[in-house]
Amino acid sequence: MQETIPHWLSKQADLAPDKTAIEIEDGYCLTFKELEYKSKGFARKLARLKITKGTHVGILSTNEIPMIIAIHALSYLGAVGVLLNTRLTPEEINFQLKDAEVSIVLTADHLKENSKGIKAETIHSFSEIDELEEKEVRLCTELNLAETFTIIYTSGTTSFPKGVIHTYGNHWWSAVGSALNLGIHSDDKWLMPLPLFHVSGLSTLIKSVMYGMPIYLLEKFNERTVHHAIMNKGITIVSVVTVMVQRLMSFLGDKKYPESLRCLLLGGGPAPKPLLEKAAERNIPVFQSYGMTETASQIVTLSPDNALKKIGSAGKALFPAQVKIMEPGEDSIGEIHVKGPMVTAGYFKNEEANQQAFNSGWLATGDLGYLDEAGFLYVSDRRKDLIISGGENIYPSEIESVLSGMEQIKEAGVTSKADETWGQVPVAFIVKNSEVTEDEIWTFARKRLAKYKLPKEIHFIDHLPRNASNKLIRSRLKL
Amino acid sequence: MQETIPHWLSKQADLAPDKTAIEIEDGYCLTFKELEYKSKGFARKLARLKITKGTHVGILSTNEIPMIIAIHALSYLGAVGVLLNTRLTPEEINFQLKDAEVSIVLTADHLKENSKGIKAETIHSFSEIDELEEKEVRLCTELNLAETFTIIYTSGTTSFPKGVIHTYGNHWWSAVGSALNLGIHSDDKWLMPLPLFHVSGLSTLIKSVMYGMPIYLLEKFNERTVHHAIMNKGITIVSVVTVMVQRLMSFLGDKKYPESLRCLLLGGGPAPKPLLEKAAERNIPVFQSYGMTETASQIVTLSPDNALKKIGSAGKALFPAQVKIMEPGEDSIGEIHVKGPMVTAGYFKNEEANQQAFNSGWLATGDLGYLDEAGFLYVSDRRKDLIISGGENIYPSEIESVLSGMEQIKEAGVTSKADETWGQVPVAFIVKNSEVTEDEIWTFARKRLAKYKLPKEIHFIDHLPRNASNKLIRSRLKL
Structure with missing residues (x-):
């Protein structure tokens, strides 16, 4: 069943043309009809860059309406969006561009300047695309669910990032x-x-x-x-x-x-x-x-x-x-x-x-x-975050969960440290809400955790290392 | 994409075991867990009849819980349900059974007696199946959306009925x-x-x-x-x-x-x-x-x-x-x-x-x-109901719609009659709400319909011919 459905944005623009599709902070709204119109127009402009069915196009943008228009525009061309994390270094981005076979990158206007280290044949800001003339091309009226729509790289804190294919x-x-x-x-x-x-x-x-x-x-x-x-x-x-x-x-x-x-x-x-x-x-x-x-x-x-x-x-x-x-x-x-x-x-x-x-x-x-x-x-x-200590499995999140239950603790991150006796031992990193001592934390933890799960060290830090989606990156909890 | 999903009834029985799946008039309720249990049990009993993946099984029943259990049971075996209209004559049913390659028919208990004219290798009432012992068989835990679940024959008022395949x-x-x-x-x-x-x-x-x-x-x-x-x-x-x-x-x-x-x-x-x-x-x-x-x-x-x-x-x-x-x-x-x-x-x-x-x-x-x-x-x-009169297209439903707007008319059915001059002319069949004459109807209709659409004859009848799903069958409006 290579199921085919009508193009989803065109379909919704037909069913509910005047309903709001996107609203942003300042109150600006875009209806489904407007979003369709703008996305199709943007697609016809992208066609000038020879973007067509199967072309892989990088998108480097923080959340803004032009980014949404660009994503839908790619679907009208049958092109594939490779969505890039704006927090990555140019090297990290270049790895993804090469791996995903991307030659054209679209960026938010405010990121165009920063994109200098990025290796791509062409890099265009959304505004630059907007200035192009529309080209008469046949836009997709249907979507085949088996075809690729987007590729997003996994954060890959261990090995190289992998490009995850998302079909329609x-x-x-x-x-x-x-x-x-x-x-x-x-x-x-x-x-x-x-x-x-x-x-x-x-x-x-x-x-x-x-x-x-x-x-x-x-x-x-x-x-x-x-x-x-x-x-x-x-x-x-x-x-x-x-x-x-x-x-x-x-x-x-x-x-x-x-x-x-x-x-x-x-x-x-x-x-x-x-x-x-x-x-x-x-x-x-x-x-x-x-x-x-x-x-x-x-x-x-x-x-x-x-x-x-x-x-x-x-x-x-x-x-x-x-x-x-x-x-x-x-x-x-x-x-x-x-x-x-x-x-x-x-x-x-x-x-x-x-x-x-x-x-x-x-x-x-x-x-x-x-x-x-x-x-x-x-x-x-x-x-990969599992801590094995003297043959016992220790789950960092369990310790974090216990510690963050303490009134004075805002957040906790736990990672492992090599230990001659036990192989690995847990170590805790604490962001305080209010004043608290290591001893108070140990007293609190001792009542709630088996001895082998007790952190062997406690470090106070200002904030936990998180990735762009605010996930704790335990591998960056450094001693 | 031969998509596979968990068996839908088992899935819902897992997600919401105690929620009501079926309620009937006397207040009796069956939860999703109970429906799953009964359907699986019924499937294991059907396995005694050598019903297995791909077997076509006729189901002849009015609306009742055992019918629902039987339908779900077939899905646990990967068998195909051929749903039979209880208003059909034995001959009509036999056509469908032969055409759909059905050898086993399950009937509601109260229809078993009436099923004598039906030609099938075996005919069992739901209660007869219930008396069988369960057989240990592997029941489906997943459904492949490309596979056939049911066959239903189209009413086919013109040619022979056709078996419509419904996949999962x-x-x-x-x-x-x-x-x-x-x-x-x-x-x-x-x-x-x-x-x-x-x-x-x-x-x-x-x-x-x-x-x-x-x-x-x-x-x-x-x-x-x-x-x-x-x-x-x-x-x-x-x-x-x-x-x-x-x-x-x-x-x-x-x-x-x-x-x-x-x-x-x-x-x-x-x-x-x-x-x-x-x-x-x-x-x-x-x-x-x-x-x-x-x-x-x-x-x-x-x-x-x-x-x-x-x-x-x-x-x-x-x-x-x-x-x-x-x-x-x-x-x-x-x-x-x-x-x-x-x-x-x-x-x-x-x-x-x-x-x-x-x-x-x-x-x-x-x-x-x-x-x-x-x-x-x-x-x-x-x-096939279109009336062509002097080269003009006349839609019976338009005339019916107008006539049924008259206070004294309960329902109207319109069909065609051969006419030497016009080829075809419309003829109306009226079920009255209260007393009304042909002339009154013509007066009403003349204000609302073009002359060529006016019914050439008006007949009063007690009720309109309808099929089992209450659809008007215009071909049975006989003069």
Whole structure:
């Protein structure tokens, strides 16, 4: 079934021409009809650069409307968008451009100057494209779900980054799976504070065109702005990562969010349980989820019905998806495997990685976790972050979760240190909320953690190292 | 993309085990967990009859829970259900059984006695199967969307009936398309008064398992029962055909439906405009739709936003679908063609019919209609019902629509009669509400219809000939 559907943006522009597709902070709105018109126009301008079916085009931009137009424009040409993380160094970007066979890069206007170290045949800012004359070309009226739409590189904190292929079908099925979990309400408005060059952000654009739902787009996360939007802009769903929930809750103080806010969709790794409990106590609808670039965003999500009953769990696999644990240990923990039509068609030209990752349609995620008796997934850690100490498995996130439950601690990051006796031992990095001593922390931790899990060292730092999507990078916790 | 998804009933039983899947009139409810358990058990019993992957099994039943269990049971075995219309004569059924290569037929208990004229190797009532011992067999845990799930014969009022293949994917995409139009609300409850052996009924079972939504199942339509359910049972959506809307509105009188009723989904052919206007005036949310067995239920539907603005239109193609008019005449009317992943994989072993019906993925529906400037579909008539009178095209449904707007007329059916001068002329059949004469009808019609469209004869009858899904069969309007 190489299923073909009408071009999704054109379809929504036909079904709901005057509905808002994108709204930004200053109140500027773009309807689906306008977005279609601009995207098609941009596509005809890109055609001047000989961008055509199958051309790989780099996009280097922070969240802004021209970036969205550029992404949709590529789909009208059948071209492939390679979305570049703006926080990368030119060398890192050059690796991705070469690996993904990109010769043309489009940048946000404000990033054009910074792009000097980037090696591409041509680099154009969005405004420069806008100045071109439109070329008469046949634009796609249909999308074949088997074809590639985007490539996004995995952060790859160990080996070289790998280019994750997302077909139109991967994005389609991801949005359908999410809809079957969260429902589709005609008054939905999704706030997006995460970068669109990550799949968490990008996937929301597809949801927008499929559901006919406005996206409230932020250039970046800022608790004041998000708070204000939730309070005043009719936001029903917000994509967040842990640190954003923390900041939002501090900012909220004793106030309450409007009832219309029905979901803070939490991705980007396991959240500390104390935080989730605090949110639950205050009726803040945080739904933990689990996903990665390879799964075109969330693939496991805690449903509204279970959000309060199963705190700490990432939930169950979305309707079209499956999850299983391979080779579980005595503690039931093993490597998480997932399967479903939203799972990447594979890594771009990387047969070795594909062979390692896929087995009969199942993707080995590299993450560790377990399923409880009712089949709910609990994510323990990245396998590479696992600490093995005297033969015992130690999950950094468990220690982080405990430590961040201490009033005086704002955030905690745990990594390992080589140890002659134990092989590895855990070491904690603490960002303080208020004054606290190492001894106080140890006293707190001793009551809550087995002895072998106690951090052997405690370091105070100003902030934790995070990547562009605010995920903690434990490998950068340096002693 | 031979997409594979987890078995949909098992999946929903895992996600929402205790949620109601089916509710029937006497208040009896079956949860998804129970439905899964019973369906799997029934599958293991069917395995005793050597029913296995690819076996074609006839199902002859009116709406009842054992029928639903039997249908799901077949999916656990990978067998194909051939759904038989209980109103057919034994000869008609035998044609379908032979054509569909069915050797085993399952019947409702109360139909077993009547099944004597049916030629099949074995005929078993649901209760007889229930008495069998379960056999240890491997049940399907996944569904491949490219595989066949059901075959339903088209009513075929002209040529021999054709077996319409529905893959799991056809059903899946139909449900997704509907969800993207109507939304998915966690409190939805869908009332089904249409037979499950038609695709309109059958498709709702799939929506139920995919959305995790209860079906309120009626054995058959009865305005008192439906009214009562809408008023007291939290029904949010009802599938209806025109005559049901008429009867419900009479029964409703001056009362109002609860606000929670969000959609009367109207299928089964174009509805008279006066009826739709009357419903709109009274805030009854009737959404006209257009579909057929070949499209796995509705493929074009008027969205909630346009239900009142575009009365008389069937709406726009569902999100994954497309509609176009081929060879339109001067009045813009031509044959309706549709395309999309919910459109049948083809007619079973009927190459001739497939070649006639399909052209580059588009299905020629045999229906006539036009698109207005904004792209909304208006269905005129079945092509075979078109009356050509002195070179002018006359659409019976237009005349029916006008006549049924007359207070004293309950229903009207229009067909053609051979005429020496004009070739064909229209003839009307009237079911009265209250006393009315031919002259009064002509006076009414003359003000509203061009002269050539005026029925040349008016006949009063007690009721219109309708098929099992309550569609008017014009060919049976006999003089």
